[in-house]
Amino acid sequence: MPVPLPRTIAEGSRLIQSRALSPVELVRALLERIETVDPVISAFITVTAELALEQARKAEREIVGGNYRGPLHGIPFAAKDNYNTKGILTTGHSRIYAAHRPHEDAAVIERLYDSGAVLMGKCALHELAHGGPSFDLPWPPARNPWDTARFTAGSSSGSAAALAAGLVLFSLGSDTGGSIRGPAALCGLVGMKPTFGLVSRYGVIPNSWSLDHCGPLAKTVEDCAMVMAAMCGHDCRDRGSVRGPPPDFTHTLRRDLAGVRVGVLRHFFEEAPALDPQLIRESDEALRVMTSLGAVIGTAHVRPIRDYCDVWTLIEAPETFSIQRKALEQRIHDFGAVFIERTLIACLIEASDYIDAQRVRAQMVDEMNAVWEKYDVLVAPGGGPAPTLQPGLSAWPSLNRHSPFALLGAPAIVVPCGYSESGLPLSIQFVARPFDDAKLLSIAHAYEQATGFGLQREPQIAKEPPPIAYERPQVERMTLDARIVSLCERATAAAGLKVGDAELAILCGAAPHLIEMRDHVRGRAGSAEPANVFRVPGFS
Numbered sequence: 001m002p003v004p005l006p007r008t009i010a011e012g013s014r015l016i017q018s019r020a021l022s023p024v025e026l027v028r029a030l031l032e033r034i035e036t037v038d039p040v041i042s043a044f045i046t047v048t049a050e051l052a053l054e055q056a057r058k059a060e061r062e063i064v065g066g067n068y069r070g071p072l073h074g075i076p077f078a079a080k081d082n083y084n085t086k087g088i089l090t091t092g093h094s095r096i097y098a099a100h101r102p103h104e105d106a107a108v109i110e111r112l113y114d115s116g117a118v119l120m121g122k123c124a125l126h127e128l129a130h131g132g133p134s135f136d137l138p139w140p141p142a143r144n145p146w147d148t149a150r151f152t153a154g155s156s157s158g159s160a161a162a163l164a165a166g167l168v169l170f171s172l173g174s175d176t177g178g179s180i181r182g183p184a185a186l187c188g189l190v191g192m193k194p195t196f197g198l199v200s201r202y203g204v205i206p207n208s209w210s211l212d213h214c215g216p217l218a219k220t221v222e223d224c225a226m227v228m229a230a231m232c233g234h235d236c237r238d239r240g241s242v243r244g245p246p247p248d249f250t251h252t253l254r255r256d257l258a259g260v261r262v263g264v265l266r267h268f269f270e271e272a273p274a275l276d277p278q279l280i281r282e283s284d285e286a287l288r289v290m291t292s293l294g295a296v297i298g299t300a301h302v303r304p305i306r307d308y309c310d311v312w313t314l315i316e317a318p319e320t321f322s323i324q325r326k327a328l329e330q331r332i333h334d335f336g337a338v339f340i341e342r343t344l345i346a347c348l349i350e351a352s353d354y355i356d357a358q359r360v361r362a363q364m365v366d367e368m369n370a371v372w373e374k375y376d377v378l379v380a381p382g383g384g385p386a387p388t389l390q391p392g393l394s395a396w397p398s399l400n401r402h403s404p405f406a407l408l409g410a411p412a413i414v415v416p417c418g419y420s421e422s423g424l425p426l427s428i429q430f431v432a433r434p435f436d437d438a439k440l441l442s443i444a445h446a447y448e449q450a451t452g453f454g455l456q457r458e459p460q461i462a463k464e465p466p467p468i469a470y471e472r473p474q475v476e477r478m479t480l481d482a483r484i485v486s487l488c489e490r491a492t493a494a495a496g497l498k499v500g501d502a503e504l505a506i507l508c509g510a511a512p513h514l515i516e517m518r519d520h521v522r523g524r525a526g527s528a529e530p531a532n533v534f535r536v537p538g539f540s
Helices: 009-017 023-041 049-064 107-114 157-164 181-186 221-231 266-270 277-292 305-323 325-334 337-348 351-374 403-407 437-451 482-494 501-521
Strands: 044-047 076-080 118-123 170-175 190-193 213-218 261-264 296-299 377-383 412-419 425-431
Touching: 009 023, 009 049, 009 221, 023 044, 023 049, 023 076, 023 118, 023 157, 044 157, 049 118, 076 157, 107 118, 107 221, 118 157, 157 170, 157 181, 157 213, 170 181, 170 190, 170 221, 181 190, 181 377, 181 412, 181 425, 190 221, 190 437, 213 221, 221 412, 221 437, 261 277, 261 351, 266 377, 277 296, 277 377, 277 412, 277 425, 277 437, 305 325, 305 337, 305 351, 305 403, 305 501, 337 482, 337 501, 351 501, 377 412, 377 437, 412 437, 425 437, 482 501
Parallel strands: 076 118, 076 170, 261 296, 261 377
Antiparallel strands: 044 118, 170 213, 190 213, 190 412, 377 425, 412 425
């Protein structure tokens, strides 16, 4: 008789604690499902079957012996393949790390192991959590289980696909500009980016030191709270890690919104590129639900999305370039075209531009004080329905409705808010003041309990994914603006890079858009200091 698979952590932990479900039986059933489903959706890069069974047997022995560690004990999970796992291949979905087997676990992996969670494997992502989908890498991009012809968003693409397909009970992602929230939104999941510094980033292949966040993807807000409780804690190995006890995430969940002040970022729904009318309609319905739960709805005002996205780019691109500089100097042809485009633009960003962006970022953070005094939570678009999965470079200008909240370091969560006419998930985004993560979860939980969209439907996974034709982008040099070509040649040479015609053409295509962003930010910092904060380890 097949093992009945729990859909949530809460359900699974009740069954495991009461010994109605064996962690070993659960893991074996999921491994069988992975063997059947993953060839279709390409969620995993590495399946850790032997380790999972070993950890499940240990969990079972401990629970039978009366040593129950908590709600994650014996619960199977997957990690994005930029989380270091001792002795286990950790690729970042890049040729550069194709043989990388770390000597230690990431901090979050350590904490989850301590909670008794069981690692099922490492998941596909966009190359080094930076750009995608890419079709010129050793592993294919993950596909959306709701429709395998559609995009999962990124960069935590495999983490979302594995969870949505029922291959694990929760997963780990990282979020630099929406990389947890985007995939969660398109795959009908709950995905949370915590406050910057609340969860250790130690042992995670970095994308951007000042923007990276680690966080969970789960089926429900309650599940998300359980994982957050296990993930959080000060870590002296992460210079951005905050001190103090973590919040109580699980005992503050609520079912009403009486007196909660909700600020709607209406211009985030209205600015270009246009959102799908179905998402706008269901977001309006979500606001009506919140009103019925007692929330007080108002219109919140912040800067245009473009302002945040330009500043985000001028910070993220140079930091990514710095992290991967040696590899770019020595192995530039081993990177995918999308990573090349998103990273080589850093060659056109001067040091003063990066500092100006950090100064404007500080202004943006300070401006939010007035907003947080007026509202307990902000509402913005989540995402959906998922677009078709297509190869290609960036559609400039690229306005990302998730990146402003990574830039601000504020906690943000996406929750399902309905389905499109074709049955694809739609999601709404909640944002709170930094370090109000527990309050954010409680508000999202109240909305979720009143609607229940996340568990209403399950994806029906196709037997075979549709084929996608791909050719690496090629641009004829004679079609490029000679001034832009000269600028890009000088910039890449000054950076110590030996770029070929293909890489140069990709940069030339992005350069005019980067220059526009750079000029948009220049001179707007006033007298602000940079957002970077100097701290001596061991002192508050």
